[in-house]
Amino acid sequence: MKNSILLSLILVSAFFSLKSYSQQSKVNSGDKKYDQYAYINAIKTYEKVANKGYKNEDMFKKLGNSYYFNSEFDGAAKWYGELFVMNTNVEPEYYYRYAQALKSTGDPAKANKIMDEFNAKFKNDARGQLYQDNVNYLDKIKANSGRYKIEDAGINSKYSDYGTFVYKNKIYFASARDTGNFSQRKHKWTGEYFTNIYDADIDADGNTSKVNKFKSGLNSKFHEATPVFTKDGKTVYFTRNNYVEGKKGKDANKVTLVKIYRATLENGKWENIAELPFNSNNYSTAHPALSPDENTLYFASDMPGTIGQSDLYKISINSNGSFGTPENLGKTINTEGKETFPFVTNENEIYFASDGHPGLGGLDVFVGQITPDGKIDDIQNLGGDINSSKDDFAYSIDPVSRRGYFSSNKDGGLGSDDIYKFLETKRLKCIQELYGVITDAENGTILPGSKVTLYSNQMEMKNSAVADASGRYSFPVECGKSYNVRAEKEDYTTKEVSITIEKTTGKTELPIALEKATCKVTVGDDLGKCFGIKMIYFDLDKSNIRTEAAIDLEKILAVLNDNPTMKLDIRSHTDSRATFKYNEALSDRRAKSTINWLIQNGIKANRLTGKGYGETQLVNKCADDVPCTEAEHQENRRSEFIIIAL
Missing domain, CATH: 2.60.40.10 (Immunoglobulins)
Known part of the structure; x- marks a missing residue:
């Protein structure tokens, strides 16, 4: 009997060992497909194993990712959920993706719970801080909603259609609809055919005519997308897989990435197709956008120095067609997530898609203001008309007519991605x-x-x-x-x-x-008043001369040069906010900084004296703890140029 039981145990053990080996073999097969970015095939393999009860953290991560990378958030939420049942001690990216997937499947309460845990565990991740700073983000999104009239663009197919550019009464876009010959191949990432560039005529109201495949050398047997034309129509920038003149480039992992290419119009044909010089086989660049003056190219990339999965960059275009150095747009716009599809208007606005800023799930469309020094601030979600729980992206708008287009895989479309046209009926600002x-x-x-x-x-x-x-x-x-x-x-x-x-x-x-x-001046007068100079402006808490300050100092410099015996006493004053000691030291540094600027520009040091008086010579009631307006405080923040000799 004992031998019989022992034999039975051996057979059972062998059975489960063989079964476990068989399941692991299938997982290994899925891993190979996953590593080759063949996510659709990886899903099929992994799910066969998972649905038979096999549990593995790494498999659940990859299974969730395979769905997430294809914007199929129901599947992503399911398998990330299985991962979190097994273990919550995972990398920050899985917390964030799980929260995004939950939002996209209509469970914001659970998504916020995961985000709270994310922020508590990973305090250095900007996405958690953005969530914490915008804890009422849904209220803000609601307030920004109700401003658009949206319709199907009339150019969609049952395949992926996305990424528009309007030029001379034509709309250009990418589509995976070309299935018509034996050489067409499916992309293993999405399971769809490779995209090419198409166009259609449009009228003033955005109505479209028949769609045509863009007949030019721009289209190849791999992906092409997101073209942008210069105003003269002689140059086009576009996204393409790493492929030119019949040769396919690959990175160190033998993966063909995407690059930005440029072509020029020669005798009615697009010629001189070449990748841009800042491309690389080892990272992607994509989705070019031109500034209104066409001197700057904006784009998305995961090049070295990128903060997240992809960041937004800009690069100057020189007059001879060469390029400067790519510049990351910074942490106010770029997160540890994905920022992509930039579009810049002549109102100094940049529209972009992001899954790192607080949104409704997947990619949302945001707008930021480009400041005179090139920084991005005042970033806002466009609201629930444009954005949904799915991926919403590739937004473009005509600032005059307020008409435009965006792409989305939101429910109710014809294909996996669809193009929508819109009329903005109310400005966000x-x-x-x-x-x-x-x-x-x-x-x-x-x-x-x-x-x-x-x-x-x-x-x-x-x-x-x-x-x-x-x-x-x-x-x-x-x-x-x-x-x-x-x-x-x-x-x-x-x-x-x-x-x-x-x-x-x-x-x-x-x-x-x-x-x-x-104006005529004499000893004791304030030379600054003659020129309407109320104060020399400095950055907050700083004493370095700003550009606009230098403009005013040029006027003082000119008078000193015209009057070589004139001497000045330069006095800097602050308002009463901050401590007495701090204000005195700051104003003194600013007075000395002003004197040094004049000396560096040729004025002899013995003609200049100066001192900072802090808050000791207020010109109004605004002492400590006295309620005052900003304008009243500004009266005290002044610079004086008192003539002490002529």
Whole structure:
């Protein structure tokens, strides 16, 4: 009997060992497909094993990823869920992807719970901090919704269609619809055919005619997508697999990545197809977008220095067609997740898709403001009209008509990705036009060529312009905000005017009359007042001379050069905010910084004295703990150039 039991145990053990070996063999087969980015085939193999009860953390990770990378979030949520049942001590990416997948499947409460755990465990990940800083992000998204009229673009197929560019009454886009010959092959990542570029005629309302395959050398037997044409129509930038002149490039893992290519129009044909010089076989570059002046190319990449899975970059285009050095757009826009599909307007806005900023799930479309120094701020989700729980991306808009297109795999479409057209009926920001005419204060003569600069009420430069032949200037400004407008003209005294914009859309007129620079000064006078210089502006808590400060100091420099016996005492003052000691030290550094700038520009040191007085010489009531407006505090933050000898 004992021998019989022992034999039975041996047979059972052998059976399970063989079964386990068989399952592991299938998992190994799935791993090979996964490592080759053949996610559709990997899913089939893994699920056969998983559905028979086989459990393995690494398999669940790869199975969840295979669904996630194809934006099939139901499947991703299911298998990430199985992973978390086995073990929650996993890499941060799985927390984030699980939360994204849960949001996409309609379970925001559980998604937020996972995000809370994510932020608690991985405090250095910017996505967790963004979530924490925008804990009421759903309320913000709701507030940004209800601003669009959206329709099917009329060019979709049952395959993937995405990524639009409008040029001369035609719309160009990528599609996987070409299945018509034996040489067409499916992409193992998605299970669909490779994409090519297509076009269709469109009218002013965005209505399209018959779709045609773009007949040019741009299309190959691999992926092509996201073309962007220059305004003259002679140059196109586009995305393609690493493939040119019949040769396919691969990275160190023998994977063919994507690159940005450029082609030029020669005698009606697209010729000189070449990859851009900052491409590499070892990382991807994709989805080019041109700045309105066509001097800068924006794109997505995972090149070295990338913060997340893909970041947004920009690079200058030189006049001879060469390129500068790629520049990462920074951590205000790029996260540890994926940022991609940039689009830049002439209103200094950058639209992009991201799964790293707080959204509804998958990729959402966001917009950020490009500041004069090239940084990105004020990033906002476009709302629940454009965005969904799926992937929403490749947004483009005509800033004048407010019509445009975006791509999405949201429910209700014809294919895996579809193109939608839209009309924006209400701006995300309430924008007004601030305009006016610069004139001579004495006789009303218009002053074309005057330099006009727009500052925030904190004296941060927002925009600048030169008055046109009619003396007119114009800036887009935000409703309800306060601004300072500075007008400058040679032989005239610079003038600065403060204005608060109404809280409704429309126009605000601000004419500015300049007086001839004929002021006379004597010992004891403030030379700065002669030029309308209220203060020399510094960055917050800094003492280095800013660009706009240097512009004002040039005026002081010119007077000193014209009057070689003039001597000045330079006095810097602060408001009462911050401590007495701190204000005294900061103002003294600023006074010395102003003196050093003049010395570096040729003025002898014995003609200049100076000191910082901190908050000891306030010109109004605004002492410590006295309630004051920002304008009242600014009266105390001043620079004085007192003439002590002539």
